Amino acid sequence: MTAAIYGRDIMTDGEHLVPACPNETQIGVRIGLSVVIIALRGHQAVVLTTHAPDGAAALPFGPFDPVKDRTFELALRDFVAQQTGFPLGFVEQLYTFGDMGRASPRATPGPVAAREVSVGYLALTTGSHADTRHDARWTPLFDIFPWEDWRKGPPALLDTLRVHLLDWAGQDAKRRSRAETLFALAPECRWNEEKVLERYELLYEAGLVAEAARDNERDAAILLNDLPMTSDHRRIAATALGRLRSKLKYRPVLFDLMPDEFTLSSLQAAAEAISGLSLHKQNFRRGVERNALVSATGRFATDTGGRPAELFRYAGPDINGGSAPGLTLPGQR
Incomplete structure (x- = not known):
C-alpha cells in the first residue's frame, strides 16, 4: 500500500508509514491513538490510566494500522477494550499531538525511525466500576493536576507555584503577565477554570513539571506532589479536561x-x-x-x-x- 505524505511516496508495513524507495532513509510517521476516559467516583472526577513500558502512568493508547483499521474511532474502541476490558460510550476527537522536541505520544516501538503523532480523544462514561483488566485503574484527575482543584479555595501549592513562576519570569513582563493571569496570582486576575492546557504548558515551559525535565534531560525543578505521565499524555489529559470544562456551559455533557x-x-x-x-x-x-x-x-x-x-x-x-x-x-x- 502506498500513500503520499509531505509530497513523498511512502509505504506502510501495517503500523508505520515508511519511504517506498528502499535506498532512502527510513523516516516516516507512526500514528497512535490516545483516549482520556473520564468518570465520576464519589465526589471525584477520575480518569482511566494504564502503565507504559517504562512504568509511568499512561492513557490507554495504541497504534493505528492504516491497512487493517477502517477508522480511527473503531481502532480506538478495539484496543481500549483489549487493554482495559472497558467498552467506550461517548467519544469525541480532541486534537492531533506530535510536536518535535517533546516526547510525543508513542503508539508502539518499531524498527523505523518514525515521527510520532497521536490523535487524542475524550470519552465519558457513567460507570467507574468497570472490570478493568490488566493494569488499568481509575486515577483522580486532581492527582494529575492538583493546581486545578479550587473547590475549597486556592490550592495550598499555589504559594509554591507563585514563588517559582515569578522567579522564572524575572524581569520579563510578558512571562510575568502570563503567570499572573493563568494562575490568578495578582488580585485583579480571575481564575479561569477552562485554561487547563495553557497552565500545564506554562509549567512545562518554566521547567516545573517532570515531563519538561525528562525531555530536556535534567532534574525536575520542584516537587508539586503531582502525577507525571509518560510521553505527552498529561498534555492530552489537560486538553481533554479544558475541553470538558468549556463544554459544561453550552452542552449538557x-x-x-x-x-x-x-x-x-x-x-x-x-x-x-x-x-x-x-x-x-x-x-x-x-x-x-x-x-x-x-x-x-x-x-x-x-x-x-x-x-x-x-x-x-x-x-x-x-x-x-x-x-x-x-x-x-x-x-x-
Whole structure:
C-alpha cells in the first residue's frame, strides 16, 4: 500500500508509514491513538490510566494500522477494550499531538525511525466500576493536576507555584503577565477554570513539571506532589479536561457522567468535581430548573444520611428537537 505524505511516496508495513524507495532513509510517521476516559467516583472526577513500558502512568493508547483499521474511532474502541476490558460510550476527537522536541505520544516501538503523532480523544462514561483488566485503574484527575482543584479555595501549592513562576519570569513582563493571569496570582486576575492546557504548558515551559525535565534531560525543578505521565499524555489529559470544562456551559455533557436517576446535590457535586469550583447551591439549582434540564421522578433517595432527597433524571433535548443547553456555574467567590 502506498500513500503520499509531505509530497513523498511512502509505504506502510501495517503500523508505520515508511519511504517506498528502499535506498532512502527510513523516516516516516507512526500514528497512535490516545483516549482520556473520564468518570465520576464519589465526589471525584477520575480518569482511566494504564502503565507504559517504562512504568509511568499512561492513557490507554495504541497504534493505528492504516491497512487493517477502517477508522480511527473503531481502532480506538478495539484496543481500549483489549487493554482495559472497558467498552467506550461517548467519544469525541480532541486534537492531533506530535510536536518535535517533546516526547510525543508513542503508539508502539518499531524498527523505523518514525515521527510520532497521536490523535487524542475524550470519552465519558457513567460507570467507574468497570472490570478493568490488566493494569488499568481509575486515577483522580486532581492527582494529575492538583493546581486545578479550587473547590475549597486556592490550592495550598499555589504559594509554591507563585514563588517559582515569578522567579522564572524575572524581569520579563510578558512571562510575568502570563503567570499572573493563568494562575490568578495578582488580585485583579480571575481564575479561569477552562485554561487547563495553557497552565500545564506554562509549567512545562518554566521547567516545573517532570515531563519538561525528562525531555530536556535534567532534574525536575520542584516537587508539586503531582502525577507525571509518560510521553505527552498529561498534555492530552489537560486538553481533554479544558475541553470538558468549556463544554459544561453550552452542552449538557455532565449527564453523560450521571446515572439514570440522581439527586440535585449529586449533580452539583459532579459539576464541582469537573470544574474544580465551589458552586452556589441555590443559584446552581435555579439554573438547572430555568433551563429545564431535569425532571422529577417522584421517587426519593434514602441513602443520603439525612432527609430523603428527591430523585431526578435528565430531561433530554427540547420538544423541537434542539440541543439542551449547558449548566450555569455560579461560583461562590
